[in-house]
Amino acid sequence: MRNQPDPNITGKEKSGNGEVRIGFFVCHCGVNISSIVNVAEVRDYVASIPGVVVSQDYKFMCSDPGQDLIVRAIKTQKLNRVVVAACSPLMHELTFRNACEKAGINRFLFQMANIREHCAWVHDDKEAATIKAKALAHAAVSRVAYQSPLEIKREKINKDVLVVGGGIAGIQASLEIADAGHNVYLVEREASIGGKMALFDKTFPTLDCSACILTPKMVSVGHRENIKLFSWSEVVSVSGYLGSYKVKVKKRARYVDPEKCTGCGQCWSHCPATKFPSRRQIIIGKDTLINEKR
Numbered sequence: 001m002r003n004q005p006d007p008n009i010t011g012k013e014k015s016g017n018g019e020v021r022i023g024f025f026v027c028h029c030g031v032n033i034s035s036i037v038n039v040a041e042v043r044d045y046v047a048s049i050p051g052v053v054v055s056q057d058y059k060f061m062c063s064d065p066g067q068d069l070i071v072r073a074i075k076t077q078k079l080n081r082v083v084v085a086a087c088s089p090l091m092h093e094l095t096f097r098n099a100c101e102k103a104g105i106n107r108f109l110f111q112m113a114n115i116r117e118h119c120a121w122v123h124d125d126k127e128a129a130t131i132k133a134k135a136l137a138h139a140a141v142s143r144v145a146y147q148s149p150l151e152i153k154r155e156k157i158n159k160d161v162l163v164v165g166g167g168i169a170g171i172q173a174s175l176e177i178a179d180a181g182h183n184v185y186l187v188e189r190e191a192s193i194g195g196k197m198a199l200f201d202k203t204f205p206t207l208d209c210s211a212c213i214l215t216p217k218m219v220s221v222g223h224r225e226n227i228k229l230f231s232w233s234e235v236v237s238v239s240g241y242l243g244s245y246k247v248k249v250k251k252r253a254r255y256v257d258p259e260k261c262t263g264c265g266q267c268w269s270h271c272p273a274t275k276f277p278s279r280r281q282i283i284i285g286k287d288t289l290i291n292e293k294r
C-alpha cells in the first residue's frame, strides 16, 4: 500500500484558478477512529503533502467547535480546498459542505475520506489501519486538488414514465404509476401485453386462475387515458439525462388499423400466419408445449 506523498501534487492549482491551498482535518470520533487509527500520524503525514497548508485533528469534527475550527482555518489561512477524514460522507458530507460554504468556499471544493466505516471499524491491526487511513486521506487530498467549483441549478423535469415490457410486472407498474397521476409509455415487443402469465392456466402457489388475475389488468391498461401502449414495438435508443430523456421507439407494421379493429378475431381464422409455430412458447419437461393463445 502506498504511503508516500504523491510527487505529482504541487501547490499549484490543478483546475487553473490560482494556487491550491488545502486544509486537512482528521477526526477521532471520540475513540471510534482513534482507538484503531493513529490519528496524529495521519495528521502529520498529510501535512507533508505539497499543497496542504493546514493539517489538524480534533475529537469530534462534526460538533460546533469542530466546524468552527474548519471555518476559522479557511478564513485565516485562505484555504480554497478542504478535506475531512472522518466517517461516511452519507453521515456528514453535507455538514462539512455547509461549513465550507459558510466560510466562503464553494461546497464542491470539499472532499471526505471515510476512515471510520471503511477503516477503523473494519480492521483490528492498528498499524495496517493507520497505513490505510493515510492512503485514503492522501487519495482525497489528491482528488480535491482537481475539483472545480460547481453551481446547483434547478431544472424542470419531465415526469412521464417509460415502462419496457408488458408482462404482469410491467402492467402492474404502469397501472400504479398511472394511478399516481403520471403519464406512462408502455412498450411491449410482442403483439400483446401479458407476458408469461398470459400463457399459464393457474399460478403457483395459490392455483388461482391466471387469466382471471391478468385479463382485467390488461383491459385496464387499454382504458387508462394516461397509459400509452406501444405493443409490437421496441426501444431503439435512449438519450438525454435524468428527468429529460429522449426515447426512440420502433413500432412494427400491424397490417390493421388499430383504431378500427374491435378484436373480434374473424380475420384470424383466415390468416396464413397461424400455420407457423407461435413466437411465444414454453417447453416444460420433454413433450409438453404451452403455446401462446392465438
Ligand SMILES: Cc1cc2nc3c(=O)[nH]c(=O)nc-3n(C[C@H](O)[C@H](O)[C@H](O)COP(=O)(O)OP(=O)(O)OC[C@H]3O[C@@H](n4cnc5c(N)ncnc54)[C@H](O)[C@@H]3O)c2cc1C
Residues within 6 Å of the ligand: 164, 165, 166, 167, 168, 169, 170, 187, 188, 189, 190, 193, 194, 195, 196, 197, 200, 202, 203, 204, 205, 233, 234, 235, 282, 284
Ligand atoms: C413455465 C413457467 C411457469 C411459471 N409459473 C409461475 C407460477 O405458477 N407462479 C408464479 O408466481 N410465477 C410463475 N412463473 C414465473 C412468472 O412467469 C413470472 O414471475 C412472471 O410472469 C414474470 O412477469 P414479468 O412481467 O416480470 O415478466 P414476463 O412475463 O416475462 O414479461 C416480460 C415482458 O417483457 C417483454 N419484453 C422483454 N424484452 C423486451 C424489450 N426489449 N422491449 C419490449 N418488451 C420486452 C416480453 O415480451 C414480455 O411481455 C413461471 C414462469 C415460467 C417460465
Ligand code: SF4
Residues within 6 Å of the ligand: 027, 028, 029, 030, 032, 059, 060, 061, 062, 063, 086, 087, 088, 091, 092, 116
Ligand atoms: S464527523 Fe463523523 S467521525 Fe467525526 S465525530 Fe462526527 S460522526 Fe464521528
Ligand code: SF4
Residues within 6 Å of the ligand: 256, 260, 261, 262, 263, 264, 265, 266, 267, 268
Ligand atoms: S377482423 Fe376483427 S380482429 Fe381482425 S382486424 Fe378486423 S376487427 Fe380486428
